[in-house]
Amino acid sequence: QGRMIFSFAQAGMMGWSGPWREAVRHGLNGLTRDFLRPDGLIRCLVGLDGRPLDDTPHVYDQAFALLGLASLGQAAESDAEALALAQRMREGLEALRHPAGGFRESGDQPFQANAHMHLLEASLAWEEAGQADWRDLSDEIAELALGAFIDHRGVLSEFFDADWRRAGGDDGRLVEPGHQFEWAWLLDRWGRARGRADGQLAARALHETGRQGVDPRRACAVNALWEDLTVRDGWARLWPQTEYLKSSLALGETEEALRAASGLRRYLETPVRGLWRDRQGPTGGFAPGGAPATSLYHIVGAIRQLEEQSPALSA
Numbered sequence: 613q614g615r616m617i618f619s620f621a622q623a624g625m626m627g628w629s630g631p632w633r634e635a636v637r638h639g640l641n642g643l644t645r646d647f648l649r650p651d652g653l654i655r656c657l658v659g660l661d662g663r664p665l666d667d668t669p670h671v672y673d674q675a676f677a678l679l680g681l682a683s684l685g686q687a688a689e690s691d692a693e694a695l696a697l698a699q700r701m702r703e704g705l706e707a708l709r710h711p712a713g714g715f716r717e718s719g720d721q722p723f724q725a726n727a728h729m730h731l732l733e734a735s736l737a738w739e740e741a742g743q744a745d746w747r748d749l750s751d752e753i754a755e756l757a758l759g760a761f762i763d764h765r766g767v768l769s770e771f772f773d774a775d776w777r778r779a780g781g782d783d784g785r786l787v788e789p790g791h792q793f794e795w796a797w798l799l800d801r802w803g804r805a806r807g808r809a810d811g812q813l814a815a816r817a818l819h820e821t822g823r824q825g826v827d828p829r830r831a832c833a834v835n836a837l838w839e840d841l842t843v844r845d846g847w848a849r850l851w852p853q854t855e856y857l858k859s860s861l862a863l864g865e866t867e868e869a870l871r872a873a874s875g876l877r878r879y880l881e882t883p884v885r886g887l888w889r890d891r892q893g894p895t896g897g898f899a900p901g902g903a904p905a906t907s908l909y910h911i912v913g914a915i916r917q918l919e920e921q922s923p924a925l926s927a
Contacts, residue, residue, distance in 0.1 A: 613643040614654075614673070615909040617680030621687040622912045626919060636684055643677060644697065651707070652700035656718075671708055671715045674701055675730035676909075682737035698738065702749070712775055714756050721783070723772040725761045726791065728753050732798050739805070754802045757795065758814055766817025767839065768792055786844070787837040789825030790852025792818045793859035797917075800862045819859050823868075826856065830896055831875035846894040850879045850907050854914035861921040869921075876914070 617639040624632035646662040647654045653669035654677045678701060681694040688694075710716040710723070717727045732753040738746040760776040762768050770786045771779040778784045796818035803811025824841040825834050833852040836845035853876040860869035879889045879898075888911065890903035 613639050613647060614676030614678070614680035615906055617643070618676070618683045619908045619912045621680070621683035622916050624687050625683075626916060632687075636687070639680065640684065640694070643680075647677075648697075649704075652697075652704035653707075654701070668718045669704070669708065670719070671705070671717045671727040672730060674705060674708075675727060675734045677701065678734035679730065679737055682734060682741050685741040685743075686737070695743070702746075710774070713760075714753070714776070721771050723774060723776065723779075725757070725768060725770055725772075725795075728756065728761075729791065729795055729798065732757075732802070736798065736801055736805075750802060751806070754799060754808075754811060757799065758810060762795075762814055762818065766792075766814070766821045767841075768795055768818060768821070769839075785839040787821070787825070787839055787841065788835065788852070789822045789833040789837065790835075790849075790855045792822030792825070793833070793852065793855035796822065796859040797855065797862050800859075815859075816863060819863055819865075822856065822859065825852075830892065831871050832856075832878075832892060833875075848892045850876070850888055850890050850903070851910040853879065854910040857914050858917040861917050873918075880911075 617636050620632040620635040620639070623630070624636070643654070646658045646664075649655050649667065649669065651669075654673050655664055655666065656668045656670055656673060657664075657666035659665050678698055681698045684694045685691045685698075705715065708715045714728055715731070716722045717724055732750060735746045735750040735753065739750060756776070760772065767787055768791055769778045769784060770788060770791065771783040773779055796815040799811045799818065800815035803809065803815060821841065822833065825837050825843070826832065827834055827846070827848070830848065832848040833856045834843055834846050834848050835852065836843075838844045853872060857869055857872040857876055860872050879892070882889060888903050888907055889898040890907060891899040893899060
């Protein structure tokens with residue numbers, strides 16, 4: 613629901629003349645009617661009839677709900693319902709805090725960077741919507757990333773132990789180029805907003821590491837590397853390509869952004885305009901089958917970054 617609200621609200625802000633307001637309101641109604649728990653957090657899963665199937669509150673899900681609400685606040689310039697719901701959710705998040713800092717995720721990987729990444733995205737969006745009281749949460753997550761998630765080489769780990777040390781085994785050796793780029797984009801935004809050179813330097817280092825996972829022949833970022841930056845999974849989903857494009861644009865890498873856009877375009881060349889493919893194989897062919905609707909959030913985000921950077925690109 614949060615991703616849908618985000619996507620349609622962003623489309624409206626970019627000038628789409630379709631029924632984005634109705635779509636956003638439909639998403640907000642579904643969120644509050646079916647997903648909202650009594651404690652203000654969002655449950656994981658409901659059935660088509662709205663009946664709860666999994667009441668677990670995942671940090672990841674809270675982050676996307678908060679991001680959608682922030683986009684609604686931006687699109688409507690002021691939305692009291694979205695703001696009140698977001699404040700209630702932020703209070704509920706306190707129950708998911710981890711004593712060593714950050715938040716504990718539900719499920720098999722309770723100590724992970726990914727859920728924090730999307731929570732940082734949401735808190736920065738609320739700041740940009742004029743809510744300065746989200747600043748502390750943004751700073752907390754950015755500092756955790758700089759102090760624990762990212763090593764001196766600019767390599768972002770995905771999974772950790774309870775003391776925020778890199779997890780052992782293959783889980784700790786996982787490096788995802790898409791997340792390298794996504795964190796780079798976020799930390800550059802945070803660093804610029806705070807005047808923090810260390811945030812911007814970390815963003816640059818993350819981006820450079822992510823480039824090690826770009827296959828020059830296909831012009832696309834692969835799914836995963838090992839910690840020594842050799843290829844772990846040579847398939848390439850759609851979403852890392854959008855993050856490669858966003859990071860390249862944010863860091864002023866115009867030629868690289870054009871290369872990333874060229875690679876992304878192949879995923880969008882489908883028989884039905886407006887749809888997309890999701891999984892590109894190591895030899896360049898695409899896997900048959902459906903593509904997840906969640907990719908719309910990534911696509912819209914990339915388009916928004918392109919719009920924001922268009923004057924610089926023209927220059």
